[in-house]
Amino acid sequence: MYQLKRTQFVKASLEECWEFFSSPKNLQTITPPYMGFHIQTEVPEKMYEGLMVSYTVTPLLKIPMQWVTEIKYVHDKKFFVDEQRMGPYKMWHHEHHFKEVEGGVEMTDIVSYLLPMGPLGKLVHPWLVKPKLEEIFEYRFQKVEELFNQK
Template sequence: MTQWLPVPPEELFPFFSDAHNLERITPDLLRFEVLTPKPIDMREGTLIDYRLKVRGVPLRWRTRIEQWDPPRQFVDTQIKGPYQLWHHTHRFEPKDGGTTCTDIVRYRPPGGPLMGLINKLFVQRDVEMIFRHRAEVLEDLFGAQ
């Protein structure tokens, strides 16, 4: 997913690098909560714990910051959580006086031999809905045109 926001990367990156802002940009139905206390010292190796509900099922999620390169990008991966694999690159590139934000997500849902069906029926739709919601909230917060 790619989105342009009318804010330079140096101003936008701090918003994304505060893990507690995930609560603001995640759909309410997930009841997403950051469990790691503030302030979180973001850098390579930082671990962040979350609690959420996926389709009503309570889950815990732990991510690790694998790469930290402010204000250009950072990468988080799931250590424990609902996916077999979650690798999320957040990229911030200056463009036209603002920032092009690009999310590159590689994931593998649970499910063994049924993984493809589970992904098609549930997981892919949920992930797309989460990022659509996030884009709408970011437009409201940063005044995308």
């Protein structure tokens, strides 16, 4: 199993931060445009446990893939977890944590994942999957900086 962990300070109130990140509609805003991210299902303004979200992404070679995630756990203004139900990973578990700190919010993402295709998945991880995930989360970091921290 692989894990990616990122922490970022967000210059916003806990309420403002939670409102933005707990809305599935804002995911497209913090996803790189080249990913071709499009939500396929109607989503509410606020997520809830059991919410299934279907979207398409084009992570490699402009080949669209369907990805379905379920909002598995929600603890208001503290954390939520989404898990892949259908998609490119053998397993995807993404924790989103929010902690009020002086001057804003400390936001932590922890993504635990397994790749399909056994040894082939292990072979491509260091030069394809890991760098792509790091690039996506770096884009997200920069976008959050632009949206919240440059005010």
